[in-house]
Amino acid sequence: MKINQDLGDLTLDLVNISSVSQDEKAIADLVQESLSNLNHLTVTRIANSVVAQTNFGNSKRVVIAGHLDTVPANNNFPGKKTDTDITGLGSVDMKSGIAVALKLAHELTKSNFDITYLFYESEEIETKFNGLELITKQNKDLLNCDFAILMEPTNGIIEVGCQGSLRFEVSAKGNRAHSARWWNGENAIHALSPILEVINSYESREPVIDGYKFREGLQAVKINGGVAGNVVPDLVTMTINHRFAPDTTAKVAEENMRKLFNNFDFKLMDAASAAPTGLNNELIKNFVQAIATPIAPKFGWTDVARFAAAGIPAINFGPGDPNLAHHPSEAVKIKQIEDVYSSLKKWLSN
Template identity: 50%
Template sequence: MPLDLTADVVDLTAALVDLESVSGNERAITDAIEAELAKAAHLSVTRIGNSLVARTELGRSERVVIAGHVDTVPLNDNLPSRNDGTLLHGLGSCDMKGGVAVALKLAAGLPTPERDITFVFYECEEVDAVRNGLRIISEQRPDLLEADFAILMEPSDAGVEAGCQGTLRVEVSTTGERAHSARSWRGKNAIHGAAEILNRLAAYEARMPVIDGLEYHEGLNAVLINGGVATNVIPDRCTVTVNYRFAPDRSEAEALAYVTEFFDGFEIALTDSAPGALPGLDRPAAKAFVDAVGGQVGPKFGWTDVARFTVLGIPAVNYGPGDPTLAHKQEEYVPLEQIRRCEQTLRTWLTSGPGA
């Protein structure tokens, strides 16, 4: 189904929603986007898998990235789209085809912006990181992502959420000795030994650093406990899975070192880790963007793909239409007013600024 990039941004959002693109099935939507962007003489378009990078090459003094994923979570009786005059309902409407529609309108309709722009439309954000299209681009063609500032069009209620926190998970284990529960004194209960792990977590005091004027609130929490052999056996092993959400002023290595020290004396295994993203609100492009959007800037307490830009040394923010708490819900929707406001705000910002 062809897309009309000259259509109203709400109608374009509906068309994108109606193009089913569950993770791993993005070929059709990427083909449709590529066919339209290829018509724009002011853009150079590169395809990597089912991801697209479209760039202006105007020699401006600043370059910004505007990125959004085109995939969705699986269907849940929430297609086709439905416009009730205030909200657009449907799978991916909030996460994040409203943001993708805004980016597409700008890509097709701004041949001479005052900042050079790199538009990225990528696959497989909702599944394993190894398949993430933005990750693949950053590894295969990092030159395509070089920029002074990046905007990820994730839903943020049309307000700026700067950077994001990092996340890691570790398994903290205790060991004991098995015995029959009728003769428990002949063994050593590993589950009882985990009490100290939980006591340390209960006494944890969160670090709340201020970065670029934003206060981030860290968290260290037990999220799983696994132990036990049978109801008549003293267990010889217990593992507590702990999730650490750390502020973006700490690297993954620093976060792991902190957790390792926190659980000194216990066996620790790292199972998952992803870096945070610095907000970079002191950069000229970021400051101008915040001024253009207005309102209160907030820190991002979850993890998003803005972290991939930090790895490349590019400060990034989340900015897009839709309530992020509606992502992945069957009743997902996006306010029409927010879609239009995001488009107009970005258009104004991109057509003013440092110039050539």
């Protein structure tokens, strides 16, 4: 992989390396290879995550982190370059951020900070697969820092905090029978209506925190049921994703959901805490002042929550419109990739 090219072209190259969650070996190999011969970096590989650290001897260390995986393609792979944009799966979330971090890692042979670049796997799926989770288990000192920047798509502005995320299963049950003698069974699919009613009558809470309005959500993300074409099905399982604002703990969010679905079987699959905005923290205040962009709340869950939980201030700052993340028409402005790169380079070089 050629790092010494336009950020747009580098992003396109990265988009065109397929790296759906749990299939990141190819991209991790290329990232590792591109960094391993640089004298100013110490490179560590853990599964399909790559950690590259400077040791300039500065008093403060900054983490710049980006995940290598994408959601599955939706007629948007491979990507394309237009006059102004890079389009395609992962262009926004977050191959363009990876391009910025890779270029910084190559070019910044000195800085007023020590820097740890984290290129990690499986951020888009359950927490237990997350590359940072694995790094924490195998060598958690690699994550030590005073401040962390997550290169999540923020449209080139700073997005503070993040919402938490719960994933749980709710099921409808019945009794199997031959579908030709359906009156001997109870159809679990037919029994879905009350679950849908709960979801469709849910009203999203929109709390204002430190002056920024968050927006909660409740979305069914998977549904699966049925045995055979002539059997009345006895089970349908629906996976539901709840997003909650930083004023709510994962524990309280779970209690709320158990209450909402108390008439149904409920199985918690995955819980990720929210993160506070951090706007009362000195390092974040200084970064916000130096970068001089607008600020907004982060609706999506990001690994800022992981750093926040470890007492490390963290923010989201990356190219790409977050509204287009996971969208079939994912596309990022080349100009925005360059702007984020320039801002970070200037801040790290001063």
